[in-house]
Amino acid sequence: DTAVSQTPKYLVTQMGNDKSIKCEQNLGHDTMYWYKQDSKKFLKIMFSYNNKELIINETVPNRFSPKSPDKAHLNLHINSLELGDSAVYFCASSHGLAGVTDTQYFGPGTRLTVL
Amino acid sequence: AQSVTQLGSHVSVSEGALVLLRCNYSSSVPPYLFWYVQYPNQGLQLLLKYTSAATLVKGINGFEAEFKKSETSFHLTKPSAHMSDAAEYFCAVRLGGYNKLIFGAGTRLAVHP
Numbered sequence: 001d002t003a004v005s006q007t008p009k010y011l012v013t014q015m016g017n018d019k020s021i022k023c024e025q026n027l028g029h030d031t032m033y034w035y036k037q038d039s040k041k042f043l044k045i046m047f048s049y050n051n052k053e054l055i056i057n058e059t060v061p062n063r064f065s066p067k068s069p070d071k072a073h074l075n076l077h078i079n080s081l082e083l084g085d086s087a088v089y090f091c092a093s094s095h096g097l098a099g100v101t102d103t104q105y106f107g108p109g110t111r112l113t114v115l
Numbered sequence: 116a117q118s119v120t121q122l123g124s125h126v127s128v129s130e131g132a133l134v135l136l137r138c139n140y141s142s143s144v145p146p147y148l149f150w151y152v153q154y155p156n157q158g159l160q161l162l163l164k165y166t167s168a169a170t171l172v173k174g175i176n177g178f179e180a181e182f183k184k185s186e187t188s189f190h191l192t193k194p195s196a197h198m199s200d201a202a203e204y205f206c207a208v209r210l211g212g213y214n215k216l217i218f219g220a221g222t223r224l225a226v227h228p
C-alpha cells in the first residue's frame with residue numbers, strides 16, 4: 001500500500017561507478033520529483049517531471065539523468081559517481097503543479113554512499 | 116527570491132511542555148507554506164500547510180501553525196510535547212507555478228522525560 005516507493009533503500013558503491021535509483025507512485029499523480037538531502041539534512045530539489053515531461057531541472061551535474069517511462073515512475077541514473085554524491089535521495093509526487101491541493105508526498109529515501 | 120529561515124537548528128523540550136519551532140519566510144507574492152516532519156531514517160511526512168485560507172492551520176498529531184503576514188512568520192506549535200514528537204522538522208515555501216518547494220535547514224526536536 002506504499003504510496004511512493006523507492007528502490008533500493010541503501011546503495012553502497014565505489015567512485016566512478018554508474019547506478020540507478022527507482023521510484024514508483026501508486027497515487028495516480030501526474031507530477032514527480034527528485035530531491036537530495038545532504039549530510040547536514042539540507043533538502044534541495046533536483047528535478048521534476050509532469051506527465052513525463054521535464055519541467056524543473058536545477059543546477060545539477062549532467063552526470064545525473066532522470067528518466068520517466070510513464071507517469072507512475074521516475075528513475076534517477078547517476079554516471080561516474082563521486083564522493084560528493086553521497087546523500088539521501090528522496091522521490092516525491094503530487095497531483096499537479098499549481099493547485100491548492102498539490103501537496104507533495106515523499107518516498108522513504110535512498111541512502112547512497114560512495115566509497 | 117522566496118526562501119524560508121528556521122531559527123534554531125536544535126530545540127529541546129521536556130515531555131508535556133510547549134513546542135515552538137520557528138519559521139520565517141521571504142516572498143514577494145502570497146506564499147504557500149508547509150511544515151514537514153522527518154522521523155529517523157524515514158521520508159518526509161506533511162504535518163500541515165497554509166494556502167491562503169485560514170491563518171491558523173491545524174495539522175496532524177496535535178500540531179498547528181499560524182500565518183502572520185506582518186511578521187512574515189509561520190511558526191509551528193504543539194501545546195504538549197510527547198516523546199514520539201522527537202524528529203526533524205522542515206518548513207518549506209512553494210515557489211512559482213511549478214510546485215517547487217524551497218526548504219529551510221530543518222530543526223531537530225528532542226523531547227526528554
